Amino acid sequence: MRDLGEQKPASRDEARLAQRLARYLATWPAIDRQRWEQNCAPADPLDDPGYGSTLRLASRHKIARGYTYWLRFLDEAGWLDPAAPPGARISHARSAAWFRALMARGNAPFTIAGRFAELNLAIRVLAPEADRTCILQPNGASIRQRLFMDKRELLIPDARILYAEGLRLMGTAEQCRTRRKALLQFRDGLIFAVLSARARRLRTTAQTMATDNLHKVDGRYRIDYRPDQIKTARRDNVLLPARLTPFIDRYLGEIRPALLRGTDHGALWVGTLGKPLAEPGIEKLVRVRSKALLGVAIGPHRFRHALGTTAPLVNRTEPGLARAVLDISEAVAAEHYNRANAIIATEFFHAEMLAATQAANDHARLEKIRRRRE
DSSP: OOOSSOOOOHHHHHHHHHHHHHHHHHTSOHHHHHHHHHHHSOOOTTSOOOTGGGOOHHHHHHHHHHHHHHHHHHHHTTOOOTTSOGGGGOOHHHHHHHHHHHHHTTOOHHHHHHHHHHHHHHHHHHOTTSOOHHHHSGGGSOHHHHHTOOOOOOOOOOHHHHHHHHHHHHHTGGGSSSHHHHHHHHHHHHHHHHHHHHOOOHHHHHTOBTTTTEEEETTEEEEEEOGGGSTTSSOEEEEOOGGGHHHHHHIIIIIHHHHHTTOOOOBSSBOTTSOBOOHHHHHHHHHHHHHHHHSSOOOTTHHHHHHHHHHHHHOTTOTTHHHHHHTOOHHHHHHHHHHHHHHHHHHHHHHHHHHHHHHHHHHHHHHHHHHHHO
């Protein structure tokens, strides 16, 4: 069995992203490259930082890739003037033409919306003063309105089911045919359990260090994240469930050393070759394990949706529970809470329907008995 999560270290992933970003930039006109480098450079803390200086490498890569597609389109259409500033190349007519070109190429609606979103952010970096209305609302209507796009329905599993699956994977790991499979299943089960119980973001999960972040206090484990490890750039202290303590003890004392093969790099999550599990590796193993459980693959971020929806179901007296557990905004927490309210309302409706059906059946049965006696 191939390791479901083995990937190169995060530093190598970032190096590859940086290389691809450099290749994209190399194809741009000189004025675009100059503005990008200037506006994405780290800002002085005393100055008002521009949007570009706040972007992480992955975001810069994604935006630059989308902008490269836009430049290629302009070039193919004969509209690319290398000497013109980026803000002067956008217009309602060109946005409409690009929309038609993307449609003609067979791009899915969400892909088209993504391309326009990337172009909008790229112009925000390259030409902050430019009017981006022609991108956001070409000829007066947004791209989503033109595509008649509805918000995609997501499968939101109960976090308790995901947590139970993590415990099951760890509890049955010894039944695997080989030692290697047992090590991987135990590791995957612990990742499942931690994600379903606390659901930190993928990047944060991949950067968790056993030596620096994980601490055992009064018989329970706690993960203390630095601001640079968190999307919101705030310290985050994550107390793990007491039930996971013996499993984490075993992972740290037995499973992780066996996976390390001697060299300890400090990362909490380790692959079979002893290297840290990067974001793509964790994403892959979660999708494979979740598909085996649910019949549908879900990514690590879906665990946040699951926990946000399940938390209000577990404790109705604490509507802010999901926000506290996930460290999310009030608006996002309200969305999860509303979804939980809908689930509860549906369950009450089903219960009432079942009771009404049962009462009707009882009444019909009594009527039948009465008629027989007459």
